[in-house]
Amino acid sequence: MRQTKVAQRYAKAIFDLAVETSKLEDVKKDFELIQSVQNKELHLMLMSPVVKAEKKIAIFEAVFSKHIQTLTNSFFKLIFTKGRSVAVNEITLAFIDKYRNQKGIKLVELTTAVEVSKDIQDKISSILKDTNLLKGKSIELKSKTDPSIIGGLIVQVDDQLFDASIRHDLQVIKKQFIENMYISKI
Numbered sequence: 001m002r003q004t005k006v007a008q009r010y011a012k013a014i015f016d017l018a019v020e021t022s023k024l025e026d027v028k029k030d031f032e033l034i035q036s037v038q039n040k041e042l043h044l045m046l047m048s049p050v051v052k053a054e055k056k057i058a059i060f061e062a063v064f065s066k067h068i069q070t071l072t073n074s075f076f077k078l079i080f081t082k083g084r085s086v087a088v089n090e091i092t093l094a095f096i097d098k099y100r101n102q103k104g105i106k107l108v109e110l111t112t113a114v115e116v117s118k119d120i121q122d123k124i125s126s127i128l129k130d131t132n133l134l135k136g137k138s139i140e141l142k143s144k145t146d147p148s149i150i151g152g153l154i155v156q157v158d159d160q161l162f163d164a165s166i167r168h169d170l171q172v173i174k175k176q177f178i179e180n181m182y183i184s185k186i
Helices: 004-020 023-038 038-047 053-064 070-081 085-103 117-128 165-183
Strands: 103-111 139-143 153-158 158-164
Touching: 004 023, 004 053, 004 070, 023 070, 038 053, 038 085, 053 070, 070 085, 070 158, 085 103, 103 117, 117 139, 117 153, 139 165, 153 165, 158 165
Parallel strands: 103 139
Antiparallel strands: 103 153, 153 158
């Protein structure tokens, strides 16, 4: 079950508190660290309704307390105590989204068939900054590879998608061939 409203409320609460205490950058780094941990067992344990809050707090502190701010640690203690641990992932994502909105940062997802160098990523970022959609915004570029696109690139900003992949071109050509066959039968 999605916990969107809960996640938004808790993310707003920690965001506002971080702004008030002038620790926004530190808390953002903490949330990115927590989000970056890719341990399936840890995530399942934190979201499990069977595991008691005290146990979750103890494990969370053992893993993260030396690496995160006291404010962030206290916030997650509250999350576990209130039984909202199923929304931890969504809360962290909502907080990072709020941070991006506050700082005017747009998340751009770049998909290519093969890994691209940092230099090419920087060139793509500079080209995108000149577009009307991203003018005056900072760009956070997330690059991923998908060999199924064969070549070219796919750029996604918010809900807008620019597909300049060979896979897309082949699909367009296939559709044109199918449509032309129907026209010839008429």
